Amino acid sequence: MPTPTLRSLALELGLSRTTLSDALRGSPRVKAETVARVLAAAKAAGYERNPLTGAVMSQLRRSRGQQFRGVLAAVEIVTADHTPLAARYNDSLMSGISDRAEALGFKVERFMIGKQDLTLPRLDTILHTRGIQGLILLPAVGFPDFTALNWERYTAVYADYYIDHPRLHCVCSDHYQSMVALLQELHARGYRRPGLFMEIALDERLQYRWEGAFLALQKYLPGITQVPALQFSTLERTEFEAWFRKYNPDVVMGHFPAVMEWMKGCGARIPQTHAFVCLNSLRTTRVDECASMDFQTPILGSRACELVIGQLLHNEFGVPTKPSLTTIPALFTDGPTLRARAPAEPRNKPAVTSGAKTR
Amino acid sequence: MPTPTLRSLALELGLSRTTLSDALRGSPRVKAETVARVLAAAKAAGYERNPLTGAVMSQLRRSRGQQFRGVLAAVEIVTADHTPLAARYNDSLMSGISDRAEALGFKVERFMIGKQDLTLPRLDTILHTRGIQGLILLPAVGFPDFTALNWERYTAVYADYYIDHPRLHCVCSDHYQSMVALLQELHARGYRRPGLFMEIALDERLQYRWEGAFLALQKYLPGITQVPALQFSTLERTEFEAWFRKYNPDVVMGHFPAVMEWMKGCGARIPQTHAFVCLNSLRTTRVDECASMDFQTPILGSRACELVIGQLLHNEFGVPTKPSLTTIPALFTDGPTLRARAPAEPRNKPAVTSGAKTR
DNA sequence: ATCCAAAACCCGGACCGTCCGAATTCATCC
DNA sequence: GGATGAATTCGGACGGTCCGGGTTTTGGAT
Structure with missing residues (x-):
């Protein structure tokens, strides 16, 4: 006897293949009691879900059709001592985030905590009602605290070195x-x-x-x-x-x-x-x-974007058990304030140590 | 404009989706001239075949139910000075890799370059004929060189600090x-x-x-x-x-x-x-x-696995344009060779600097 | 030129598990 | 009793594959 399929199992149970599929993936759309029944039957019949097949199907089903796939939120805490440099940095990150998100079929909306009475609890309800689940936290002065959000609903990445509240995956320059x-x-x-x-x-x-x-x-x-x-x-x-x-x-x-x-x-x-x-x-x-x-901030942004979207597609929500740090080295940019690199032979002319003593 | 599908492309060309599918996979069932026409049209329309999707579909269709698993290769260069410690390290990585791969529907096979006359070119043909595209390179002594592989066919992650030949994404302890x-x-x-x-x-x-x-x-x-x-x-x-x-x-x-x-x-x-x-x-x-x-090597391994599989699912092959480094901090493990942490109040008892002078 | 079998080429049907929107059932409140 | 809304289930559509069966072309014999 061949291994059962979703459809054959569904027929046996008097349910639809959709319900089976949802139940086996633990979707909240299915009644808990039904889920239990399905799991028992699947086990008895020796049905095993293949996560790879699932991932491929999901991706296939989701990506086709209309462009629009979802919305990400870029969240930023704006305080009084928000310098122009920080603003430039974040804007630069945003450009990378937006581009990459667009390429992957997502839109990005930017939220600024601290402006127009936007508090974290208020943001939480906004995100919830709008169904936004992917977050990119932009760097904030000091050690920001985002624990006020209802984290089991979201998946997020922090675009700076390290965050402790909560401990998320980070993306930063090396x-x-x-x-x-x-x-x-x-x-x-x-x-x-x-x-x-x-x-x-x-x-x-x-x-x-x-x-x-x-x-x-x-x-x-x-x-x-x-x-x-x-x-x-x-x-x-x-x-x-x-x-x-x-x-x-x-x-x-x-x-x-x-x-x-x-x-x-x-x-x-x-x-x-x-x-x-x-x-x-x-x-x-x-x-x-x-x-x-x-620092190639746009690239950092795009990488952060990829991480969040990857987690969204894998249905991974909440604070990660083992936060990781993803880094990209900065790019050295030559300029007129430096001597040129010695040509060809490396050791022939030992570079002259400047002896310019002033005064 | 949404990405084209086999069916939409077929309609455009006045062929059936089946013919397209066969043509793109180079089946001998299709006339060579038609294959060329299809390839040209596919390129023009920006259609890209996802080999992993193909593999999943194929196995699904062929052997109903029989569990199909994608395959990853864990590649290791074994030299004469391969220490037992390096072996332990790699074994430990492997356990994390295998577990995570299994959870995501993949199998892992380990290849050791240097053993049994396995050279990189030979590995290249083996991987090609077996259709393996996801690689995890295990740390090797010195600065390993994997450029001999045909990189446009693979997507890979190096499980150590840094690799220059070629420049891949890396996963390592921080x-x-x-x-x-x-x-x-x-x-x-x-x-x-x-x-x-x-x-x-x-x-x-x-x-x-x-x-x-x-x-x-x-x-x-x-x-x-x-x-x-x-x-x-x-x-x-x-x-x-x-x-x-x-x-x-x-x-x-x-x-x-x-x-x-x-x-x-x-x-x-x-x-x-x-x-x-x-x-x-x-x-x-x-x-x-x-x-x-x-160092939590199993976790490093599992993270490397996730990266490779993510890229496979997204149909990203070749050497990345901007390699990144993903790190996870090591876990401090207490032991009997250390004083316990001072309880409660931090500054009351200034820790005594050991004055044990010998001799 | 005519016929016919074989080869070459192409196509339709059925299938997997998933997503989305719609349908159905159930509880709740005027 | 009827309306509203939430909980639950279902049907349709999807994309790439394999398989068997069509349709056209080829080529050798008459």
Whole structure:
């Protein structure tokens, strides 16, 4: 006797194949008692659901027909100290999210908690009534708390390093890897005294991934002269100049392109004697202002989108048992504030360490 | 305009859906000239065959009920210096992979390059003839090269930090985050002189993520006395003892539980005066031998599996344009080699820095 | 030229499990 | 009693496959 099919089993039970299918997948459309009956009968008959077949069928059935498949929500907590940079970052993420969502047949709506009296509980009811189940949480200042939402209804991804309330899957740039790649590139160009300045609060949020990579590679790249990182809570000119004069780094890495003026004030000529790399291209004002690290936020957004949609298609809701972090390394973007890479032969001309002492 | 289907395309061409289906699969039942016409039209209309859907349909149609399962390949490069630890690691990954694959309707077959004359080109033909398209590459010593495979046929994930040939999505433990979490835990238990010993080659492979996190947190955790990390290419007792005596770390972190004996030889009592944490629980011989970091390899495996299957279902083949890294932090596992966490009040009893000087 | 069998080519039917909207049943409240 | 709405079940349509059966073409013998 061949293994039973949904239809044969349904006939035996006096139900329709649809009810069987729904029951076996635990759909709330079927009465609990019926579900139990179906499960018992299926077991007795040796019927086993094939999840792969199910997934394929589901995808097939769902994707065809009209374009419209669903709506995702991009949620953002807007506070008073929401900087223009954060806004730019989130807008950039959004463009990637929207594009990818559209390509996969989804629409995206953006919600801003804190604006127009929109609170989390209110958002919860809005999402519920609208039937929105896929969420992308945009980065928020500090350590945001989204526990007020009714999480068993949603599947979500946080578009930043780490979130604890609740613990969701995250998508973010790989700052450690980015710093490693940058230092290797600078090393290949002959720089031997890399210097880093960094806002403490910023790196703390990233668990010191910028500086961790900096410290480790300073130690292991050959021929490096170690320059201690400059830490600050607000960047002061005098402080920076003192650090710059004291250690004379041949390349300065940090978030604020404005320091290039200060470097020049100390007698540096860029890129002849000293160099600068901005650690976040969104902080630059012009494209060719300086070499920089491009976080590729649109790609991060699109990846976040894929994750959420993947979970939606697999009917996975709620807070994940094992949250994961998905990262993409930043892209090094060359610029006029750096020497070009030495051509062809690598070891012939050992790059000249800049000896420009000011004063 | 919705994506075309076999039927809509057939209508357009004045053929039947069956002919289209046969033609696209290269069946000899269809005239060569017709096949060419169909292929051209399909390309023009943007129709893409999903081989997985095809396989499911086929098995469904052919052997009614007989459970069909998709097949994934787990590929591993076995070299002479394949250590028992690497074997354990991969076996552990495999268990997670197999479980998750089964739950999603797939079977997994393991291939070992290097054994029984299995070369990459030969594997390529085997996979091709068997119609296997989803690959999970298990970690290999050094920097493996899989470019010999015909990549436009496959979709794959590498189960380690980073792969360059070709550049695939990766799934791996988050060593940086793991070290951060561990140091915070140790700090909370009152340890103030954490010491790290590390095989250079091992950390280099991870771009110094262990030591990067160690260096950064040494700097930023309050009240820490910095102990320089002990680097080695092969661990020597005399070297370790010299380091241990000189810096007297109150907790030692590293990969080899064997050093506990050496510590005792220097007069340390564990956990009364000194402590030890193994950075990889797979290196321990007994479960309760010592506190350790558990990489949760089965979970890593299951996540890798999900990624591959997701891409299969979405009909995505070839090398990804933007490879990403998915990480999961290791789980701290308490053990008898550590003091218990101070109960309730955090700051009342400042943890006593061990003063056990030997000799 | 004519015939006919065989080969080449193409098509319709039936099928799987799923999704969606509609139909049916059941409980509840004026 | 009738209307409203929720709970539950059902029917139709779907896409890609295999199989058996059509229809056209080929080619050799008369």
